[in-house]
Amino acid sequence: MSNLDREKIAEETLQIIKNGFYVKNDVKIQLPHADYKKVQLFNPQTVDAIVNDEDEMLERCLNASKECAIHVENMDSYEAVHRFDMDHALVMNFANAVTPGGGFLHGANAQEESLCRNSTLYKSIGSVQAKEMYDYNREIQSPIDSDYMILSPEVCVFRDSRAQLLDHPYMTAVLTIPAPNLNGRAKGLDRDEIRDVMLHKIKTFLYVAARYGYRKLVLGAWGCGAFGHDARTVAGYFSTLLIKEKYWQFFDEIVFAVYDHSDEQYNYQSFAEVFQDYKYLGDTREVVAKADDNFILFSDLMPCVSGGFDHVNRDYDIGYTQGIFLDGKGFIAELFNLEGMQDKQVAIVMPEKIFIGLSEKEYVADFKTGSEETWNIAICQDIKDKKEIVDPSVIEQVSNYLEENQVMDFNNGFQAFGCKGKDLNGENVIVMGYTLGEGNRVICKTNLEFWHYEDKWRRMRIKCY
Incomplete structure (x- = not known):
């Protein structure tokens, strides 16, 4: 030409x-x-x-x-x-x-x-x-x-x-x-x-x-x-x-x-x-948490929040992911089905410091009897001092943030539950859970991609043609 x-x-x-x-x-x-x-x-x-x-x-x-x-x-x-x-x-x-x-x-x-x-x-x-x-x-x-x-x-x-x-x-x-x-x-x-x-x-x-x-x-x-x-x-x-x-x-x-x-x-x-020249690269970094040797988190590449995965329940823990919001703040998330429930739910753990001006006295309360059982999923195992978020305006503020950062889509509204606690590193975090649907009715959607817990820790592969 x-x-x-x-x-x-x-x-x-x-x-x-x-x-x-x-x-x-x-x-x-x-x-x-x-x-x-x-x-x-x-x-x-x-x-x-x-x-x-x-x-x-x-x-x-x-x-x-x-x-x-x-x-x-x-x-x-x-x-x-x-x-x-x-x-x-x-x-x-x-x-x-x-x-x-x-x-x-x-x-x-x-x-x-x-x-x-x-x-x-x-x-x-x-x-x-x-x-x-x-x-x-x-x-x-x-x-x-x-x-x-x-x-x-x-x-x-x-x-x-x-x-x-x-x-x-x-x-x-x-x-x-x-x-x-x-x-x-x-x-x-x-x-x-x-x-x-x-x-x-x-x-x-x-x-x-x-x-x-x-x-x-x-x-x-x-x-x-x-x-x-x-x-x-x-x-x-x-x-x-x-x-x-x-x-x-x-x-x-x-x-x-x-x-x-x-x-x-x-x-x-x-x-x-x-x-x-590079067929396989091993890792010698310090392991923070792992689930039956299938999922490993390394300390030097953690997002700003960290969760324990030592007790993955294969009956309802489906998959996990981690990432960075559009503003650079890190998060981890899990897709799950609670025991006895047919509908998928998603839980997202993020730093509390994203949300300026929150007063703990105003928006949290001690967990009610039985409430903590619903947060027995893998991502929350090592989150300590959990307190329920009782202020609807805080739940709305966090949900708006997730939608603005293209993590969630709430076109049909949402059913949410939130709590506050401390992660493995002692950092204050907020956990939000959302029901994605009931039966054939879609309530909300997530744009996250999840990796199965069954997947082995995956190293770098290099392929040349």
Whole structure:
């Protein structure tokens, strides 16, 4: 495909975005309704705050009990999202630091240009809000540019890797981050400085991705095209952070999409060989709690709340999860059926300090006779000094918070019960329980995904093709 052909496709892509639909085989295909120009801009100060907020980020990491599968694939970034059915994935955009989309409008063919041709990405990174990053990088004239990043949370992909229109467009998110250009402003940097800058930038990408709840990533040979970086060296940077420094524990799945159709396939082979060195990684961290050796929580990756799982009752304890709310606060949760009840319920444990201004005297009371029996589920076994929440306004406040953070959906109202107590670490926590349905009637829904207690502790798997 020539530059002129790609330039025409770029024009067509912009028209599709403007129209909100395209026609394929006489069938009108509507793009999903979304705000395609929506961006979240991270300036260097914001990025630095995220990286250095260890209390929020490291100690409340949500993936301590989840494996991370790493794949190395010879395919383009969007194809990886589609092939691996990566719901709520984040794609790394190998960006130009000073021009939105690089040479997208002029038929260039690097990774960023391909992403822009095949999706709505240009609508967001070319927006007025995103312009701040490009202006700043242009003005400072730094060989390493800056730590600016652009998150495009709603990107619609409607072309395949050959720029053919899809029958079914799909959504993903993209985080735009420029690598130092070794064929441009960064040409004079020495090897050690390049290494430090690349490791720092990759680390900031991983922190921002984890901080905003993206558990599935599509990475690749960042900076290994027109910017002149060596693929084996860059693969080593990723390996240092993900494997040696264990950043893989932030995520469930990582695909290195290394699109390489050259005869020697050096870029692809470099990543495949680097990551094939790691078949299994053991863990030597201190165990906080475990359930029959099936579920293990490690102290250094706990969220801000912790619960005991020593006495899992297989009759009614169904599954567990842990995570981070949109505001960075951690939680743990359990799906269960109480004995004698047919309907599933969910319990969520979260820090009391999320909710400012609560007075214990006003909203809690001692458990009534028999009440504590209903909280004999695994997640509450080690929560001490439990007191019932009796103030309906507090239950409503906590429930609103859970809905705002997209954990619960209360369109049909809710039936809730709450208590306050102390977790394994002695921290004050609030536990909220909700009945999800009665018979065929749906009362409320949860957006959480739960892992079965029967699952063994899952280590990291790495798969290369």
